[in-house]
Amino acid sequence: MTAPAQTRIFPVRRxxxxxxxxxRLGRPGFLAYxxxxxxxxxxxxxxxxxxxxxxxxxxxxxxxxxxxxxGNFFANAAKVFDAIPFWTALGNSxxxxxxxxxxxVTFSTLAGxxxxxxxxxxxxxxxxxxxxxxxxxxxxxxxxxxxxxxQLGWTGTLGAVIVPTLVTAFGVFFMRQYLVDVIPDELxxxxxxxxxxxxxxxxxxxxxxxxxxxxxxALFTFMMAWTDFLWPLIVLSPTNPTxxxxxxxxxxxxxxxxxVVLTGAVLSVVPLLVLFVLAGRQLVAGIMQGAVKG
Amino acid sequence: MTxxxxxxAAPATDPEAPRPPRGRTDLTFRQRLSRFDVKASPYxxxxxxxxxxxxxxxxxxxxxxxxxxxxxxxxxGQGEFVGFENFANVLQDPFFWNSIFNTFSIFxxxxxxxxxxxxxxxxxxxxxxxxxxxxxxxxxxxxxxxPVAVALIFSDMFGEQxxxxxxxxxxxGIDPVQWKHDTLASHFAIATxxxxxxxxxxxxxxxxAMQAIPRDLYESAALDGAGxxxxxFSITVPSIRPTLIxxxxxxxxxxxxxxxxxxxxxxxxxxxxxxxxxxxxTTVLYLWEMAxxxxxxxxxxxxxWLLFLLIVLxxxxxxxxxxxxxxxxxxxxxxxxxxxxxxxxxxxxxxxxGEGAGVEERGNR
Numbered sequence: 001m002t003a004p005a006q007t008r009i010f011p012v013r014r015x016x017x018x019x020x021x022x023x024r025l026g027r028p029g030f031l032a033y034x035x036x037x038x039x040x041x042x043x044x045x046x047x048x049x050x051x052x053x054x055x056x057x058x059x060x061x062x063x064x065x066x067x068x069x070x071g072n073f074f075a076n077a078a079k080v081f082d083a084i085p086f087w088t089a090l091g092n093s094x095x096x097x098x099x100x101x102x103x104x105v106t107f108s109t110l111a112g113x114x115x116x117x118x119x120x121x122x123x124x125x126x127x128x129x130x131x132x133x134x135x136x137x138x139x140x141x142x143x144x145x146x147x148x149x150x151q152l153g154w155t156g157t158l159g160a161v162i163v164p165t166l167v168t169a170f171g172v173f174f175m176r177q178y179l180v181d182v183i184p185d186e187l188x189x190x191x192x193x194x195x196x197x198x199x200x201x202x203x204x205x206x207x208x209x210x211x212x213x214x215x216x217x218a219l220f221t222f223m224m225a226w227t228d229f230l231w232p233l234i235v236l237s238p239t240n241p242t243x244x245x246x247x248x249x250x251x252x253x254x255x256x257x258x259x260v261v262l263t264g265a266v267l268s269v270v271p272l273l274v275l276f277v278l279a280g281r282q283l284v285a286g287i288m289q290g291a292v293k294g
Numbered sequence: 295m296t297x298x299x300x301x302x303a304a305p306a307t308d309p310e311a312p313r314p315p316r317g318r319t320d321l322t323f324r325q326r327l328s329r330f331d332v333k334a335s336p337y338x339x340x341x342x343x344x345x346x347x348x349x350x351x352x353x354x355x356x357x358x359x360x361x362x363x364x365x366x367x368x369x370x371g372q373g374e375f376v377g378f379e380n381f382a383n384v385l386q387d388p389f390f391w392n393s394i395f396n397t398f399s400i401f402x403x404x405x406x407x408x409x410x411x412x413x414x415x416x417x418x419x420x421x422x423x424x425x426x427x428x429x430x431x432x433x434x435x436x437x438x439x440x441p442v443a444v445a446l447i448f449s450d451m452f453g454e455q456x457x458x459x460x461x462x463x464x465x466x467g468i469d470p471v472q473w474k475h476d477t478l479a480s481h482f483a484i485a486t487x488x489x490x491x492x493x494x495x496x497x498x499x500x501x502x503a504m505q506a507i508p509r510d511l512y513e514s515a516a517l518d519g520a521g522x523x524x525x526x527f528s529i530t531v532p533s534i535r536p537t538l539i540x541x542x543x544x545x546x547x548x549x550x551x552x553x554x555x556x557x558x559x560x561x562x563x564x565x566x567x568x569x570x571x572x573x574x575x576t577t578v579l580y581l582w583e584m585a586x587x588x589x590x591x592x593x594x595x596x597x598x599w600l601l602f603l604l605i606v607l608x609x610x611x612x613x614x615x616x617x618x619x620x621x622x623x624x625x626x627x628x629x630x631x632x633x634x635x636x637x638x639x640x641x642x643x644x645x646x647x648g649e650g651a652g653v654e655e656r657g658n659r
Contacts, residue, residue, distance in 0.1 A: 028421040035418055040432040043494065047439065049458060050447050064461045111343040120336035126344070133351065135543075135609060137551055139578075140598045141354025143361055143591050148354070167346045197328070198335035227440035229554045230578070234586060244442040244554075251446060251561045258450045265443040272438040280431040287434070287495060288502035 047269065054263035061258075076263035080250065083260065085239065086267070089246035094271075096161050096232075096242060097225040103166045104221045105214050112175025113206040117183055118198075127176070133169040139230055149235055160235040161242065165225060171217055178213035179206065216286035219279055226272065243268050355602075361595035368589030380596040390597065392572055393580040394604075396481065400556075400576065401549035403485035408493050409541060415493070416500035417526055430501075433494030444487050445558035449474075452483040452559075459483075474560040480574040487555045492548070496541050503537035504530060539616040546612055550605050553578045577601050 052066045055073035060066050080086055114120070115127050145164055146155075154160040183206060191201040207214075232242045238249055250256075250264045276283065321329070362380050365373035384390050415433055423429060436444070451458040452473040460470040473483045507529065515525050531538070556568045556576050567583045568575025575583070581601065585594035 028418070028423055032418045032421055032423060035414070036423070036429050036432070039415060039494070040429075042490075043432060043435040046447050046451065046490065047435075049451065053450070061456055064465060065458070107342045107346070110339040114336040114339035118336040118339070120333070123336070126340065133347070135547060136351075136355065136602070137547060137605065138351050138355070139551065140602050141351070141358055142581075143585055143595050143598060144354035144357035145350070146585075147357075147361070147591075164350045166350065167343045169347065169351070172343055198331045202339070223438070227442075229440075229442050229557075230582070234582075244440055247442050247446065248554075248558055251449075251558060252566075256562055258453075261446050262450060265446045268443050269439050272440070276431075276435065276438040280434065281427060283437075284427070284430045284434055284498060287498040288505075 047266075050262040050266050054259055054266050056259065072259070073263065076260050077267060079257070079260045080264040080267060084246040084249050084264070085241065086246060086264075089241045089243045090271070092158060092241065093226055093243040096158055097222050099162050100165045100225040101218050101222045104168055104171045105218050107167050108171030108175045108217060109207065109210050109214055110202070111172045113179055113202060113210070115172065115176040116179035117185070117188060117206070130169050130172050130176075134173055138164070142231065142234060145231075146234055155235050156237045156240060158236075158240075161228075161232050164231060165228070168221070171221065174217055175210065175213060179210055182213075183209045216282060216289065219275075219282060219286060222275075223272065243271075358595045358598050361591055362593075362599055364592055366591040366595070368586065368591055373592075376592065380592040381600070384593055384596045384600060387593075389572060389575070389580060390577075390600075393568075393575050393577040396477075396556075396568070396572075396574055397550055397552070397576045397578075399478075399481045400484050400488070400552060400574070401546070403481055404488040404492075405542070405545045405549050407485075408489045408496060409538075409545065411489075412493050412496035412500055412541070413531075413538075415497040416504055417530060419497065419501050420504040420530075430498065433497055435494070436491045437495045439491065441487075441491065441554035442558060444491050445555045448483065448487045448490070448555075449559045452486075474569065475573070477573040480559065480569060484552070484555045484559055484574055487559075488549070488552060492545070496545070499541055500534060500537060503534035507533045535616075539613070542616065543609055543612050546608055547605060550601070550608065551578050552576050553582070557582070577604075 049066065051073075052069045053060055054076055056066065056070035057072060060070055115123060115130075149155050149160040154163075187205055188201055191205050196204065227244065228242075229244045229248070232245045233248065236242065236245055238245075241249070247264055247268050250261045363375060363377060365376050365379075367373065419426070419429060419433070439447075452460075454460065454470060454472055454474055457473070459473070463469075463471065471479050473479050511529055511533075512525055515529055520528065553576065556574045556579050557566050559574060560569060567587065568579050572580075577597065578601070581594055581597045584590050584597060
């Protein structure tokens with residue numbers, strides 16, 4: 001968001017006019033690749049280590065730097081399914097994250113379009129309000145939210161997890177920033193001249209143009225909802241958890257079998273790893289376009 | 295923008311009104327409808343956001359203050375009005391100050407190394423490397439691991455008896471560290487979790503800013519004899535300053551709200567309230583304990599408001615500090631550039647330098 005408009009697109013391959021000699025601006029050398037490899041190992045090894053220990057025996061644990069997985073993964077996975085309602089939790093997380101994503105993307109696109117392209121009284125003031133609320137951590141309101149949910153009788157239900165995240169100020173800001181550049185005013189004018197009313201203009205001009213940004217916002221909203229922990233921990237019961245709160249239960253009690261805990265952690269990472277493999281490029285592009293922490 | 299302004303008389307757009315209407319009162323039904331459409335639509339589009347946000351975002355924040363004024367318990371509900379007594383209790387509570395200390399300690403241990411390393415990674419990724427997408431994705435891998443899973447994995451890695459970290463330290467002859475009992479060591483372990491998940495993410499944000507720096511800036515600096523390190527500190531860092539400030543501020547806001555990591559680090563010893571001696575209890579974790587473990591909503595609401603004020607305060611200090619640094623650097627830069635321009639002109643007049651584009655570019659900054 002702070003980066004200028006040029007950063008929105010991946011850079012054109014830049015050719016250095018300087019020769020490689022002296023290593024000035026030519027291709028980077030051994031040091032750069034060595035550093036990147038070290039970062040890659042540091043990123044990946046904790047996950048691999050969890051797989052190795054989750055599938056190993058007690059002997060694996062006493063190795064200094066275990067590298068090869070054992071054969072106990074499925075046995076430990078069965079223990080995970082015994083200890084926590086894993087499949088319920090997975091279904092709950094999918095449902096909660098999908099509804100939140102749908103709602104955030106829809107309302108953010110609507111409001112973002114209005115802020116970017118329509119003129120109305122109070123527009124600037126309201127936009128300042130949106131930007132200001134972005135910095136306020138909404139989780140500081142958990143106590144009144146809990147009181148509200150309790151009075152509505154929603155505690156323990158998925159609705160209590162979904163409702164407090166139905167809209168985000170960040171989503172509106174993100175869509176506004178994108179649409180303000182991407183839709184030419186002439187296009188809206190043309191739609192008007194052709195007799196399209198406002199809502200038709202929105203669906204036929206704004207939505208097609210907004211699609212790439214909607215996809216990125218959807219990805220990040222989904223991840224945010226999926227990884228949320230504090231609020232589901234407060235309002236949900238252990239029998240009807242999301243994946244994150246279920247996972248945390250694995251570690252409660254006085255005796256903790258860490259092989260089972262790690263197996264659970266690995267299982268919980270799989271859905272987002274799949275997302276990462278399928279949409280990793282879009283995640284990278286989204287962050288580089290200014291899809292900031294939200 | 296003009297396209298969406300309400301137009302009282304727009305005969306050309308309406309084929310069903312052959313005679314142009316003379317005044318506002320002569321508008322056909324269709325035109326009235328169209329005018330209403332143009333005027334009301336924006337509000338219709340933004341209202342779902344504002345209504346919902348008011349209810350789930352703004353109202354709870356304000357109502358937290360109301361709760362903090364009452365003796366309010368989880369089970370009994372609203373009690374007597376007590377004014378600022380809850381705030382007074384919290385401010386006299388050593389556990390509160392302990393949690394503030396822990397939050398700051400963990401925050402400093404995570405944000406500073408995180409941003410420094412992210413800068414280095416971004417600078418490397420900004421070079422003309424092969425398989426760009428692959429490397430970019432590889433630094434983002436930890437981001438898809440949820441904080442809960444990160445906490446579970448790392449609390450095992452930082453195990454005191456046979457954890458991976460102590461095993462590795464043993465290889466180089468260091469005695470096992472009490473990661474869960476020692477205050478500073480536990481802060482280090484929790485900061486490591488935060489760093490692991492967020493460094494790559496921040497590196498990509500910084501990388502995006504670096505890509506916007508014109509390449510010829512680097513090339514002319516190189517022609518002038520500036521080495522890689524010099525170019526990094528004299529061109530890269532000043533150019534990405536706004537993004538850097540942004541990253542620092544978001545890291546601050548996030549860092550003051552750490553919850554899952556200390557909650558799940560060493561659950562066995564104290565039921566997840568941040569260590570047997572609260573040696574790594576953060577303020578959000580203390581807020582959770584006060585509200586849902588002890589059931590004292592009144593004091594918990596006071597903690598929430600104090601934390602909110604603290605976040606705003608730190609954000610403000612951050613902003614002012616980075617502005618001051620920015621202006622101070624610009625002043626130095628100007629002097630330096632002027633000096634260089636003179637030196638360059640001298641050399642140019644002696645025929646030592648062919649082109650002066652680089653220096654001029656830098657002077658424009």
